Amino acid sequence: MAKPVTAYQVLVRDVPVHRHFEISGPLASEWLAGLPMRDALGAPDGDPQAGGGVADLDFYDEGENIHATGTFKGFVTVACSRCVDPVRLDIDDKLQVTFMPAGKMPPDENDKAGEDDGEGAEVGADDLDVFPFDGERVDLEPLFREELVLAIPYAPLCREDCKGLCGQCGIDLNSGTCKCEAPIDPRLAPLKGLKLPS
Ligand SMILES: [Zn+2]
Numbered sequence: 001m002a003k004p005v006t007a008y009q010v011l012v013r014d015v016p017v018h019r020h021f022e023i024s025g026p027l028a029s030e031w032l033a034g035l036p037m038r039d040a041l042g043a044p045d046g047d048p049q050a051g052g053g054v055a056d057l058d059f060y061d062e063g064e065n066i067h068a069t070g071t072f073k074g075f076v077t078v079a080c081s082r083c084v085d086p087v088r089l090d091i092d093d094k095l096q097v098t099f100m101p102a103g104k105m106p107p108d109e110n111d112k113a114g115e116d117d118g119e120g121a122e123v124g125a126d127d128l129d130v131f132p133f134d135g136e137r138v139d140l141e142p143l144f145r146e147e148l149v150l151a152i153p154y155a156p157l158c159r160e161d162c163k164g165l166c167g168q169c170g171i172d173l174n175s176g177t178c179k180c181e182a183p184i185d186p187r188l189a190p191l192k193g194l195k196l197p198s
């Protein structure tokens with residue numbers, strides 16, 4: 001008889017069911033380890049401030065598929081891409097995902113539609129929220145991990161006008177000033193001191 005192996009698995013035989021899930025800081029820390037904007041913080045392993053979340057989901061079946069709908073609320077803490085200060089990113093998402101038996105996952109949605117790989121092939125929003133499962137239990141961990149990871153923008157900022165760190169002395173220019181001169185592009189160095197007509 002199938003048993004849930006982790007706290008984030010739901011047995012198909014229990015569906016339909018409502019479930020509440022919590023993701024602790026240390027677990028979020030483990031999931032986010034290795035991402036540059038996390039590692040830049042130099043936080044210890046198991047950092048309780050790394051992130052976390054709560055999910056409330058309703059599961060129901062439709063044929064061989066299991067659907068889950070509900071909410072995910074949480075946060076992740078990453079480094080500002082300019083000054084490396086911690087930035088807390090809040091997550092408040094509605095979830096609507098489908099778990100499909102692994103063998104039934106379409107190898108390529110485009111083939112099914114008989115379209116080229118070109119611009120004509122549209123991937124519906126639903127296609128992005130399909131996860132495989134083994135037929136007996138669905139695993140929410142990949143979904144929750146994705147919720148945390150996708151909340152991180154390419155270049156997180158602590159604030160829109162963050163001044164960042166001085167490239168030479170490293171001082172945080174949001175809270176201090178330094179006397180460093182802006183570095184001169186070596187190609188322009190010979191022009192230094194040249195007065196340009198205004
Ligand atoms: Zn910053």
Ligand SMILES: [Zn+2]
Nearest residue numbers: 166169178180
């Ligand atoms: Zn400086």
